[in-house]
Amino acid sequence: MKRATSKDVAKLAGVSQTTVSFVMNNTPNVSLSEETRKKVLDAANQLQYIPNSFARGLKTSQSKLLGVFLPTMDNPYYPMLMQYIEKYTARLGYSVILCCTYRNPEREKAYLDLCEEKHMDGVIYLFTPNWMKRVVQLSHTIPVVLLSEKSDDIPLNTISLNGFRCGYLVAKYLLDLGHKSIAFLMSSVSSVSLTRTKRLEGIRSAIRDAGLPPETLQVFTAPLGDSGQSEAEAGYSIMEQLLKRKDITAVIGVNDLVAFGALSCVLNSEDKRVPQDVSICGFDNIYLTTMTRPKITTVSYCTEALCELAVDMVLKATGDSDVLKLASEPQLIVRESTGPAPGTSGQCVSS
């Protein structure tokens, strides 16, 4: 049973294809009689007419498709953003294609090609591209927005997550709480990402500003397993080591997953408590951080708003307009997993 075409509708309604098109699209600057309109609508309904998007695309070269690039779904951060994007685009009449790269440049490139082939109306990157050259090239054809870390030398619209500021915020907060020996926990995948590097820089900067020595921060990187859960594993295993030491009083996970792993570890130890003995915090504000007890202190970027903004930018972009660079103002979300350093009176020195 073949699908009804606009021609069929026209025939049934006793009008021309053109008229059908006008009615279906509510074409402006065309006024048709109520009668014709109704006739067409009825016919369309009766035949269950659904416009063929191929034909339409051929004419309009609009696909109503958006490509969303992400490295993995294993970190809930990405599905969360994905969902925000989907929720918003659906309202605008666009659909979303999942472009999961697994941090594999080949896959990334393949999806980039796909974007052209399918004439996607826009591309949103939730991480820093690996094929920068190709992405920039693509951006001449299709609007691209990066929702990740900003790199000044990239000529692409980007909404920066402002990793530096995130790191600074967290570190300043811990420093104000009296912590003098802080650990930064990275999984090995972390090293890849610009965002994560920036977070580290931010932390270091806060320490410097506080007049403390660089040794205040110690960085630990766990070897990587193969699967995504290894981020939490990483946090757990590094924390196991750290528990043997007396000096560390605060732990910053490179993201919430790592922080979660670290927290699990401490929760399982007999002698240490969070936050009385160790403070733990992360970045991203994924839902996990509110599901644990204690709930995890973290940094949020108003992700939903940023996602909507990214969509707006991508859809509004008119050809090669000026490159837009925005930075989110991250917010520290203090919850239960952080507190004054042990042996401190605990006054919060912040302004």
Add this chain to the structure above:
Amino acid sequence: MKRATSKDVAKLAGVSQTTVSFVMNNTPNVSLSEETRKKVLDAANQLQYIPNSFARGLKTSQSKLLGVFLPTMDNPYYPMLMQYIEKYTARLGYSVILCCTYRNPEREKAYLDLCEEKHMDGVIYLFTPNWMKRVVQLSHTIPVVLLSEKSDDIPLNTISLNGFRCGYLVAKYLLDLGHKSIAFLMSSVSSVSLTRTKRLEGIRSAIRDAGLPPETLQVFTAPLGDSGQSEAEAGYSIMEQLLKRKDITAVIGVNDLVAFGALSCVLNSEDKRVPQDVSICGFDNIYLTTMTRPKITTVSYCTEALCELAVDMVLKATGDSDVLKLASEPQLIVRESTGPAPGTSGQCVSS
């Protein structure tokens, strides 16, 4: 700058469009000279020729698009399946459109329509549809596969998660461990789903088979917040109540998220320990279950294999062939969160 078309390539290569088409598609039963082939390939390369999928679709009515329906991304179970599906389809040259319904029938219907409009080559449902009539209708046009609970009266290809068996497995396991008073924890969204009902039936059946009274199982439902994290919240808050009682020795979450919430609660209590005082387990085998300490006992359905199977079914389906019904054979994954009932010698009675 307009995209190159096959006509451009033909002109540059000094051949006809037809030849270009032949070369690009490696059309069988056509042998062209190495020379022409190379000429065309070079020209295509030089012009960065990418076939226009609209035009191609218009002829072939294939979109190389798959619609994946899921209720939410908040439960990691769904992103996990989504990722499995994406990983596999990408290899087969298909892309995936995220159809997130938020359990809202209107959205679901809208996406169903979209599937027709975009001529998707297949649709995979990761939950039980709400517009069964519409889905069945759609299935006459587009292959549909359900990866969820089987309902005998639904004329759709389905891979059943076999919720009944899942419930049975878990219950039998706990019963064998000597538990005589078991709680089943549901969030209020759970009540919607067929899968979850089946799990409950399976549990009850196991109890019956063990010759124990129905009161062995007590069912608790938490009121629903608005967001997805409330599944874990539900587990947590119900567990808070249960901790005040002495009778319950084992808790089954309607899914891993609920189980996780329950676990968090117990972990935070002073007097109870998992699994010594309470056993906790769930369903789905999401990555969270291995991230906690103790790791959570759960049921797995070999989801990756099932996802690939679903994709195969959807792509191989030739028109209205016979409806295929498969059932997964779920596997109990015993981890650290379950153990013998308190006061039991703890022998495992299982064969």
Add this chain to the structure above:
DNA sequence: TTGTAGGCGTTATCAG
């Protein structure tokens, strides 16, 4: 082995 020609279902430009 290669080229010609027609059509897929829309939209858009013109006349009427």
Add this chain to the structure above:
DNA sequence: CTGATAACGCCTACAA
């Protein structure tokens, strides 16, 4: 206000 008619870019008999 409505109706022919011509593309859009590709595929595919069929012809050469």
